[in-house]
Amino acid sequence: xxxxxxxxxxxxxxxxxxxxxxxxxxxxxxxxxxxxxxxxxxxxxxxxxxxxxxxxxxxxxxxxxxxxxxxxxxxxxxxxxxxxxxxxxxxxxxxxxxxxxxxxxxxxxxxxxxxxxxxxxxxxxxxxxxxxxxxxxxxxxxxxxxxxxxxxxxxxxxxxxxxxxxxxxxxxxxxxxxxxxxxxxxxxxxxxxxxxxxxxxxxxxxxxxxxxxxxxxxxxxxxxxxxxxxxxxxxxxxxxxxxxxxxxxxxxxxxxxxxxxxxxxxxxxxxxxxxxxxxxxxxxxxxxxxxxxxxxxxxxxxxxxxxxxxxxxxxxxxxxxxxxxxxxxxxxxxxxxxxxxxxxxxxxxxxxxxxxxxxxxxxxxxxxxxxxxxxxxxxxxxxxxxxxxxxxxxxxxxxxxxxxxxxxxxxxxxxxxxxxxxxxxxxxxxxxxxxxxxxxxxxxxxxxxxxxxxxxxxxxxxxxxxxxxxxxxxxxxxxxxxxxxxxxxxxxxxxxxxxxxxxxxxxxxxxxxxxxxxxxxxxxxxxxxxxxxxxxxxxxxxxxxxxxxxxxxxxxxxxxxxxxxxxxxxxxxxxxxxxxxxxxxxxxxxxxxxxxxxxxxxxxxxxxxxxxxxxxxxxxxxxxxxxxxxxxxxxxxxxxxxxxxxxxxxxxxxxxxxxxxxxxxxxxxxxxxxxxxxxxxxxxxxxxxxxxxxxxxxxxxxxxxxxxxxxxxxxxxxxxxxxxxxxxxxxxxxxxxxxxxxxxxxxxxxxxxxxxxxxxxxxxxxxxxxxxxxxxxxxxxxxxxxxxxxxxxxxxxxxxxxxxxxxxxxxxxxxxxxxxxxxxxxxxxxxxxxxxxxxxxx
Amino acid sequence: xxxxxxxxxxxxxxxxxxxxxxxxxxxxxxxxxxxxxxxxxxxxxxxxxxxxxxxxxxxxxxxxxxxxxxxxxxxxxxxxxxxxxxxxxxxxxxxxxxxxxxxxxxxxxxx
Numbered sequence: 001x002x003x004x005x006x007x008x009x010x011x012x013x014x015x016x017x018x019x020x021x022x023x024x025x026x027x028x029x030x031x032x033x034x035x036x037x038x039x040x041x042x043x044x045x046x047x048x049x050x051x052x053x054x055x056x057x058x059x060x061x062x063x064x065x066x067x068x069x070x071x072x073x074x075x076x077x078x079x080x081x082x083x084x085x086x087x088x089x090x091x092x093x094x095x096x097x098x099x100x101x102x103x104x105x106x107x108x109x110x111x112x113x114x115x116x117x118x119x120x121x122x123x124x125x126x127x128x129x130x131x132x133x134x135x136x137x138x139x140x141x142x143x144x145x146x147x148x149x150x151x152x153x154x155x156x157x158x159x160x161x162x163x164x165x166x167x168x169x170x171x172x173x174x175x176x177x178x179x180x181x182x183x184x185x186x187x188x189x190x191x192x193x194x195x196x197x198x199x200x201x202x203x204x205x206x207x208x209x210x211x212x213x214x215x216x217x218x219x220x221x222x223x224x225x226x227x228x229x230x231x232x233x234x235x236x237x238x239x240x241x242x243x244x245x246x247x248x249x250x251x252x253x254x255x256x257x258x259x260x261x262x263x264x265x266x267x268x269x270x271x272x273x274x275x276x277x278x279x280x281x282x283x284x285x286x287x288x289x290x291x292x293x294x295x296x297x298x299x300x301x302x303x304x305x306x307x308x309x310x311x312x313x314x315x316x317x318x319x320x321x322x323x324x325x326x327x328x329x330x331x332x333x334x335x336x337x338x339x340x341x342x343x344x345x346x347x348x349x350x351x352x353x354x355x356x357x358x359x360x361x362x363x364x365x366x367x368x369x370x371x372x373x374x375x376x377x378x379x380x381x382x383x384x385x386x387x388x389x390x391x392x393x394x395x396x397x398x399x400x401x402x403x404x405x406x407x408x409x410x411x412x413x414x415x416x417x418x419x420x421x422x423x424x425x426x427x428x429x430x431x432x433x434x435x436x437x438x439x440x441x442x443x444x445x446x447x448x449x450x451x452x453x454x455x456x457x458x459x460x461x462x463x464x465x466x467x468x469x470x471x472x473x474x475x476x477x478x479x480x481x482x483x484x485x486x487x488x489x490x491x492x493x494x495x496x497x498x499x500x501x502x503x504x505x506x507x508x509x510x511x512x513x514x515x516x517x518x519x520x521x522x523x524x525x526x527x528x529x530x531x532x533x534x535x536x537x538x539x540x541x542x543x544x545x546x547x548x549x550x551x552x553x554x555x556x557x558x559x560x561x562x563x564x565x566x567x568x569x570x571x572x573x574x575x576x577x578x579x580x581x582x583x584x585x586x587x588x589x590x591x592x593x594x595x596x597x598x599x600x601x602x603x604x605x606x607x608x609x610x611x612x613x614x615x616x617x618x619x620x621x622x623x624x625x626x627x628x629x630x631x632x633x634x635x636x637x638x639x640x641x642x643x644x645x646x647x648x649x650x651x652x653x654x655x656x657x658x659x660x661x662x663x664x665x666x667x668x669x670x671x672x673x674x675x676x677x678x679x680x681x682x683x684x685x686x687x688x689x690x691x692x693x694x695x696x697x698x699x700x701x702x703x704x705x706x707x708x709x710x711x712x713x714x715x716x717x718x719x720x721x722x723x724x725x726x727x728x729x730x731x732x733x734x735x736x737x738x739x740x741x742x743x744x745x746x747x748x749x750x751x752x753x754x755x756x757x758x759x760x761x762x763x764x765x766x767x768x769x770x771x772x773x774x775x776x777x778x779x780x781x782x783x784x785x786x787x788x789x790x791x792x793x794x795x796x797x798x799x800x801x802x803x804x805x806x807x808x809x810x811x812x813x814x815x816x817x818x819x820x821x822x823x824x825x826x827x828x829x830x831x832x833x834x835x836x837x838x839x840x841x842x
Numbered sequence: 843x844x845x846x847x848x849x850x851x852x853x854x855x856x857x858x859x860x861x862x863x864x865x866x867x868x869x870x871x872x873x874x875x876x877x878x879x880x881x882x883x884x885x886x887x888x889x890x891x892x893x894x895x896x897x898x899x900x901x902x903x904x905x906x907x908x909x910x911x912x913x914x915x916x917x918x919x920x921x922x923x924x925x926x927x928x929x930x931x932x933x934x935x936x937x938x939x940x941x942x943x944x945x946x947x948x949x950x951x952x953x
Contacts, residue, residue, distance in 0.1 A: 002904050003902055003903060003904060006901070006902050006904065007902060010902070020920065021894065021898075023918075023919075024870075024871055024894075024919060024920050025871075025890055025894060027870070027871075027872065027913070027917055027919050028871050028872040028875070028890055028893075029890070031872040031915070032872065035876075048890050048891050048894070049894075051891055051894070051895055052894035052895045052897075052898055053898070054895065055895045055896075055898035055899045055902065056898060056902065057902075
């Protein structure tokens with residue numbers, strides 16, 4: 001350690017130490033001269049000093065500084081080139097930084113809460129079943145008995161009516177320890193507190209989110225202490241959450257934070273605190289005790305779940321386990337996300353590839369004008385390694401500047417993106433050390449890719465500029481080709497989603513969700529409520545039919561998907577009239593009927609998957625194919641495919657059952673209209689609310705939900721088109737540059753040929769021939785890569801055929817045209833040369 | 843001129859010689875070279891080009907410390923002084939060297 005320290009000390013005092021050494025050696029020399037009768041050979045004093053200093057181990061720093069100084073001077077001498085190079089590369093790096101920035105923000109960066117690493121999210125899992133949330137009574141049980149947890153946090157979302165506000169506002173009901181555990185008690189006023197707000201008879205209170213406080217109350221601090229009405233219930237505003245409070249990465253910031261134990265006060269009939277059925281579910285997080293691993297906590301909680309099952313067998317599944325995932329992060333990567341993430345990674349890396357090959361071409365073109373300088377330095381005795389190092393240092397400088405610029409570009413893109421999607425204010429796109437390290441890494445890789453090869457080539461004894469150019473052309477064409485094809489496929493997928501029928505008539509359907517389960521409705525009460533509402537809705541002018549389903553189409557509700565088959569089965573409970581209302585055609589058999597228990601109606605796609613080529617009516621299948629004692633269903637009817645659950649799944653494997661007592665309070669009313677459903681929305685809401693004043697029904701258009709769903713694809717397609725477009729632009733610039741350069745190199749040859757009477761067309765053809773092969777190879781390679789990538793795409797998007805001829809032909813045609821134009825433009829210039837002038841000039 | 847080209851004298855061997863001549867007291871660089879020259883009966887000639895890198899290495903290793911003093915010609919010059927670590931290093935190297943030469947001698951005698 002001492003030695004290391006001394007080395008560093010030498011580095012820090014380099015000037016002084018160098019001076020001492022010089023003096024010392026001078027003294028030595030004088031003494032030697034004085035003593036030496038014979039005249040001794042002294043070496044170059046500077047060289048000797050440098051030799052001695054080498055022992056300190058820092059000479060590389062001096063050399064590096066020298067290289068950098070030289071590199072900076074060289075780059076400053078050609079500012080045009082430097083600017084172009086930095087711009088091109090900054091785009092390539094910026095796209096990557098922006099993509100990584102999103103990943104960083106969602107996956108790597110912890111949420112701005114205290115100790116994010118000891119937070120876990122807890123969810124229920126059993127063979128064939130999964131629930132993202134847990135019943136409140138179970139949560140209380142865990143809180144009272146778990147020894148591996150130091151705190152249990154729960155929250156649940158609701159929309160409520162706020163006085164003088166036409167839209168429902170989002171409210172998050174949280175346990176009293178929520179703010180303290182997350183370290184967010186320092187807002188304005190006070191935070192929700194377990195001692196004060198969870199005791200019996202506590203006064204109803206609400207907290208405002210910072211954004212809502214700004215938007216609705218104009219940041220007025222006097223709002224603290226005032227009374228607001230949620231669902232017509234009075235409550236005191238106790239405070240405002242801090243600006244950067246993220247909650248626990250909830251998808252959208254609520255307007256209000258309210259103690260969970262007070263939910264029955266605000267939501268009339270709410271049974272959330274006692275309900276153990278799937279309807280009354282709450283999101284659960286916990287804080288691990290010091291030194292406890294998530295696995296240990298899972299084990300303890302699973303044991304506790306077994307105890308719970310003994311107490312109330314109905315509320316716990318067979319073999320239920322509690323599984324944990326990191327809770328202090330916005331998003332954890334699941335296996336399903338991997339294809340999407342890899343696809344984006346490949347696309348952004350392709351843009352970098354195009355930028356790099358573009359820059360490689362620029363450097364190569366410039367290298368020839370530097371050939372003179374390089375040969376002088378060779379002549380002066382510089383080694384090839386030394387010159388390559390110098391050239392590479394220049395590339396590194398370019399890469400470093402581009403990385404900084406790219407980081408700025410990435411930040412601007414992310415900021416614009418977050419503003420566009422109206423993200424919560426605590427989502428901070430500012431680059432942190434991870435982003436900086438990533439940008440640096442990408443820059444380094446880019447420098448190696450675009451810098452090292454040309455450097456090696458320029459210093460090679462035997463120069464083969466043509467080969468290098470051909471490789472660069474090929475790489476650019478191939479990468480742009482992939483980008484264009486993928487962009488084309490994405491755009492086509494969007495077209496498909498927008499134009500093809502999802503299987504139901506979303507344009508004329510209104511969804512009325514009274515949320516009966518939340519208000520503690522029993523099956524009987526729900527039935528009578530739904531009967532009255534349906535009858536009244538039918539009388540509204542323009543209404544042609546009314547139906548019921550437990551799963552609102554495109555509602556992102558809990559989807560129970562059966563596993564064990566090669567595919568998922570989306571299950572929903574419906575009542576007769578559902579198919580008619582949704583406009584889903586019945587193909588064979590009958591509709592669901594009152595009294596059905598194991599008789600089901602399935603989609604055509606399900607029958608095709610289950611019994612290909614066979615008649616499906618009367619067929620039977622098991623809920624869990626591996627368990628012969630599991631429930632057996634009989635197919636009574638087949639309906640057309642309808643993607644009501646997941647637009648992303650091209651196979652609408654759906655199964656419809658008659659509603660039962662348990663599902664009635666979860667039912668959503670669907671209303672089909674002749675005209676625009678907007679026109680009857682207000683009337684429908686009035687009817688649904690009129691039957692029970694304690695309800696605050698949510699009425700929405702199915703077309704809105706549909707467009708939201710499609711919007712995700714639209715965003716993806718826009719981004720893909722932008723990426724494809726920028727790749728094509730970069731490639732075009734690069735190709736024009738390379739070809740123009742190749743032609744300019746051969747100006748003399750052209751002139752001679754023309755002077756000797758060669759036909760102009762022949763000369764040009766000969767010039768361009770060297771690029772035909774690489775362009776063709778690049779197109780083939782690009783199409784092949786895209787075909788591989790489209791397999792990935794198929795898993796993410798619906799309606800994308802792996803080999804969409806239009807996308808492929810379009811991309812190949814466009815690139816071929818660009819390559820041809822890129823070649824013709826400089827070639828025409830070459831033809832205008834006056835041969836005599838060129839030759840005389842030589 | 844009988845001088846051993848520096849390439850034939852290993853850096854390690856030079857370091858050992860330097861440590862050895864420093865054992866009897868602090869010396870400056872020129873004196874170290876002189877002392878080695880004289881003690882080797884003028885066989886070994888240590889040049890600046892190899893002496894100073896070796897001295898720097900010794901300083902870095904902490905085998906010697908350097909301090910400014912006044913030379914016999916009344917000039918400010920750096921004197922090198924053996925440290926405890928250097929003494930230990932010298933002992934170890936001498937022991938190694940003895941063992942090695944004994945072994946070589948034994949082979950030469952019997953082979």
